Amino acid sequence: MRAAVVDVFGGPERVEVVRVPVPRPGPGQVRVRVRAAGVNPVDGAVRAGVFGGEGQRIGLGWDVAGEVDAIGADVVGRAVGERVVGLHYGAVKPLGTHAEYAVLDASALAAAPVSVDDPAAAVLPLSGLTAARAVDLLALPAGSSVLVTGAAGVVGGLAVQLAVRAGLVVTALAGAEDEAVVRALGATAFVPRGATPAEPVDGVLDAAVLGEAALELVRDGGVYVGLRPGAAPAARRRIRVLVQEVAADGAHLARLVELVDAGALVLRVSDTYPLAQAHLAHARLAKGGARGRVVLTAA
Incomplete structure (x- = not known):
């Protein structure tokens, strides 16, 4: 599969899309086929080396919206094909959500809002x-x-x-x-x-x-x-x-999804880019001034 990573810290030009093995979910985990993933300021900080990890390949991305693709042992309440949103917490990790597939703890996921599309849903978790x-x-x-x-x-x-x-x-x-x-x-x-x-x-x-x-x-x-x-x-x-210190919390996320579907919480997307143009999405993030989230899509 393809995934956006950084091998060398720096500007948006350091973001590369590489081929890596498809991850497998372990006990208590779910694999999500990524349809959209937000590009957040924290991703820019990770790319620049703010959180360390020099010498490692670091995967980018915290937000995800997509479908459940595979389920690990001891997971209940999730079904293959279900639309979900989730937060993949952690700055220095080998793979994030800026990829074709992402593995998250089942407890970090919630059913996706039904009233918005995947790019908008990907704004919600983080x-x-x-x-x-x-x-x-x-x-x-x-x-x-x-x-x-x-x-x-x-x-x-x-x-x-x-x-x-x-x-x-x-x-x-x-x-x-x-x-x-x-x-x-x-x-x-x-x-x-x-x-x-x-x-x-x-x-x-x-x-x-x-x-x-x-x-x-x-x-x-x-x-x-x-x-x-x-x-x-x-x-x-x-x-x-x-x-505040954010944490992956599927139960809390589910309550926010309810607000979105009730029309009580507006999610704003400024720009979308395909995964292959992840470096351009980072350049848009670095430019500033967006009045919505920059989002990567599966296309």
């Missing part, structure tokens, strides 16, 4: 679980004010939607050109990048990784939730500083 975990960590009562930075991005946009569903009053911080986008996602108020809210907020969900600048916008005794381990600002003024 970004959806990240946003949902961050909103959960806010742990604020309904009616509390929350600022979401990077609200026009994929994770930020999902966080806006989930925070609104949690009863929070959301202010979105994004580029001036994105006001209509974030308001359509449910934000009550808008702050253009570089400006600040008129009053401190009860909490910040810092999808843009602004760090100290975002912490300054939180009231005394409020909460700051970051998305990148190791990048959170130091706590002060009795502000709770928390950082």
